Amino acid sequence: MKNKLKIGIIGTRGIPNNYGGFEAFAEQVSQRLVTLGHEVTVYCSHDQQYRQKTLNGVHLVYCYNPESRIGSAGQFIYDLNCNLHTLKQRFDVILHLGYTSDSVWTRIWSRNARHLTNMDGMEWMRSKYAPAIRAFLKWAEKWAARRSNLLIADSMGILEHLQLNYSTPVCFISYGAAIPDSFDAAVPENYGVQPYQYDLLIARMEPENNIEMAVEAKLGEKPEFPLLVFSNETAYGKQLQLRYQREPMILFQGANYQVEAMNSLRHFSRYYIHGHSAGGTNPSLLEAMACGSVILAHDNIFNRSVLGVNCGYFRDAEQLTGLLNQPISQEYKHRTGENNLHIIRTHHNWEFITQEYESAFYQVLGY
Numbered sequence: 001m002k003n004k005l006k007i008g009i010i011g012t013r014g015i016p017n018n019y020g021g022f023e024a025f026a027e028q029v030s031q032r033l034v035t036l037g038h039e040v041t042v043y044c045s046h047d048q049q050y051r052q053k054t055l056n057g058v059h060l061v062y063c064y065n066p067e068s069r070i071g072s073a074g075q076f077i078y079d080l081n082c083n084l085h086t087l088k089q090r091f092d093v094i095l096h097l098g099y100t101s102d103s104v105w106t107r108i109w110s111r112n113a114r115h116l117t118n119m120d121g122m123e124w125m126r127s128k129y130a131p132a133i134r135a136f137l138k139w140a141e142k143w144a145a146r147r148s149n150l151l152i153a154d155s156m157g158i159l160e161h162l163q164l165n166y167s168t169p170v171c172f173i174s175y176g177a178a179i180p181d182s183f184d185a186a187v188p189e190n191y192g193v194q195p196y197q198y199d200l201l202i203a204r205m206e207p208e209n210n211i212e213m214a215v216e217a218k219l220g221e222k223p224e225f226p227l228l229v230f231s232n233e234t235a236y237g238k239q240l241q242l243r244y245q246r247e248p249m250i251l252f253q254g255a256n257y258q259v260e261a262m263n264s265l266r267h268f269s270r271y272y273i274h275g276h277s278a279g280g281t282n283p284s285l286l287e288a289m290a291c292g293s294v295i296l297a298h299d300n301i302f303n304r305s306v307l308g309v310n311c312g313y314f315r316d317a318e319q320l321t322g323l324l325n326q327p328i329s330q331e332y333k334h335r336t337g338e339n340n341l342h343i344i345r346t347h348h349n350w351e352f353i354t355q356e357y358e359s360a361f362y363q364v365l366g367y
Contacts, residue, residue, distance in 0.1 A: 002036075002367075003365075003367055004038055004039065005039070005092045005093060005358075005362075005365075006039045006041075006089070006090060006091050006092050007039065007040045007041070007091065007092065007093055007094075007095065007361065008040075008041050008043070008086055008089065008093070008094040008095070009026050009029075009030060009040065009041065009043065009095045009097065010043050010079065010082045010083065010094060010096050010097065010102060011043075011079075011095075011096050011097030011118075012025075012042065012043070012044070013044065013045045013048070013065070014026075014042065014043070014044025014048040014050070014060065015027040015030065015050075015055055015060070016055065017257070018048075018049065018050075018257050020204075020283070021175070021283035022097040022098060022118075022120075024283060025097065025118075025175065025283075026042050026097065027055075028176060028178075029176075029350070029354050029357060030042050030055075030058045031058055032350065032351065033354060033357070033358065034056065035057075036355075036358060039059070041058070041059040041060070041061055041091075042059070042060055042061075043063055043082040043085070044061065044062050044063070045062070045063070045065035045067075045078060046062045046063060046064045046065055047068060061082075061085060063078060063081040064077070064078070064081050065078035065081075066078070075100070075101040076101045076104060078101075079101045079104075079105060080105055080108075083105045083108055083110075084108070086109075086110045086113070087108070087110055089110075090112060091110060091112070091113040092113060092114065092361070093113055093114045093364060093365065094109070094110060094113045094114075094115050094116070095116050095118070095357070096115060096118070096144070096148070097118050097120070098117075098118065098119075098120040099117055099120070099140050099141060099144035100120075101140075102144070103140045103141070106143050106144065106146075106147035114149045114150075114361075114364040115147065115148045115149050115150075116148060116149065116150045116151075116152055116360060116361070116364060117145075117148040117150075117151055117152065118152045118153075119141070119144065119145070119151050119152065119153055119158060120154075142166075145162065145166040145168050146166070146168065149168075149169075149364045150168070150170070150360060150364050151166065151169065151171075152170075152171055152172075152173050152357075152360065153170060153171070153172050153173075154172070154173060154174055154175045154281045155281045155302050155306075156172065156301070157300075157302050157305060159172045171360055171363075173353060173356045173360065174281060174353060175281045175283060175286060175348060175353070176349060176350040176353045177283070177289065177290040177344050177348045177350075178350060179290045179344055180260070180263045180291060183263060183264045183267040183268065183291070184260070184264045185264070187261050187264035187268070188264070190261070191228060191251070191253070191265070192226075192251065193226055193251075195268040196268060196269070196270050197225055197226075197270065198225055198226045198228055198269060198270060199218070199225055199226070199227045199228070199270050199271045199272070199273055199324070200227075200228050200230075200265055200269035200271070200272050200293070201228070201229045201230070201231075201272075201273045201274075201275065202229075202230045202231070202262070202284045202288075203230075203231055203274075203275060203276065203284065204231060204234075205231040205232055205233070205236055205240070206234070207236065208276070208277050208278040209275050209276050209277070210275030210276075210298055211231065211237075211240060213275060213316065213317045214227070214273045214275050214317075214320065215227065215229075215240070215247075215250055216317040217314075217317040217320035217321040218249060218250065218321075218324065219247065219249075219250075220317070220321040221321055222325065225249070226249045226250075227249060227250050227251065227273075228265065229250065229252050229253060230253045230254070230255065230256050230262070231252070231253075231254070231255065232254075233254060233255075237252075262287075263287070263290075263291050266287065266288050266292075267291040267292055267293065269294075270294070270328065271293075271294050271295070271296050271324065271328075272294065272295045272296070273295075273297075273320070274288065274296070274297040274298065274303065275297075275298050276297075276298060276303065277298045277302075278302075281302065281305075282302070282303075285297070285303065285306060285307075286306070286344065286348050289306075289307075289340035289341070289343060289344055289348075290340075290344045290348075292337040292340070292341065293337075293340075294332075294336060294337070295307065295310070295311045295312070295340070296311065296314060296324070297311050297312070297313055297314075298315070299314060299315045307343075308343075310336045310339040310343070311336070
């Protein structure tokens with residue numbers, strides 16, 4: 001009989017997910033770990049809308065997070081507060097999701113627990129950061145790598161980087177995605193478009209996600225299909241919206257966490273454009289694959305390691321325009337859709353991923 005573990009999860013704004021990839025991960029995996037018989041605690045920001053003490057058996061601890069008041073620096077205070085709280089617990093293992101603002105506190109990480117860190121992407125590669133910040137992020141990666149008992153990579157590109165640069169044990173565990181049961185063809189009309197008569201892009205408004213490249217490519221396309229862009233609001237994003245506000249075929253939307261609506265938009269899009277060029281396996285890409293989208297992706301090791309040949313690749317706006325101007329055959333749509341669904345079922349299944357994390361926990365504990 002397997003030992004029951006007491007597990008802490010740090011590094012998200014909390015669950016239920018109302019933000020992004022690590023929050024979705026924590027929500028999916030924590031509840032499944034509970035069903036496997038473990039005691040799980042997820043640390044949450046104090047300003048979460050959901051304020052219950054548990055979620056389907058997962059314990060929730062709310063820590064003060066001043067990010068909304070003082071900006072990104074608040075993340076460091078939030079992670080400090082979470083780590084201080086763990087010192088009062090008797091966790092067997094603590095799973096750190098990311099390292100950017102957490103690894104500066106490695107000296108106070110609980111000595112009673114074993115630490116696993118999902119190393120996310122190569123944050124220091126992101127062009128949105130100034131040189132000094134990128135240098136700090138390289139050091140933050142080193143601090144997390146040296147203090148952790150096991151590093152987890154969810155991308156083969158990240159795995160190779162970690163194995164090459166650090167002596168800490170590394171394992172590969174992919175990120176997950178759920179395949180929706182159904183799609184609603186009426187949803188696109190709520191956004192002013194018709195099924196299969198629009199293209200879709202979902203990404204955080206950051207330079208390395210190449211949203212501007214996608215917009216420029218769309219402007220060179222003939223015939224034109226509208227591009228729906230769903231993204232969070234940033235200073236960079238406001239500049240793009242201002243620049244292209246007179247382009248009727250570019251439809252900027254805000255962030256949208258209505259899962260069923262977004263899945264239907266993915267499914268009924270003509271093309272799903274994925275411009276991410278930095279980081280590891282991106283959740284929004286897996287979600288598009290799970291919805292049967294026809295995908296056009298930026299050509300880099302991270303995207304290729306997930307999609308293989310089941311995609312059209314581009315490196316600049318001109319290449320993307322060429323892909324957008326190509327007609328889609330039903331045979332191609334069906335074949336790539338089925339291939340991508342097979343990848344999700346076999347490599348990105350949440351049940352299997354949870355079991356792999358459980359095995360990693362037992363590994364660092366020597367069970």
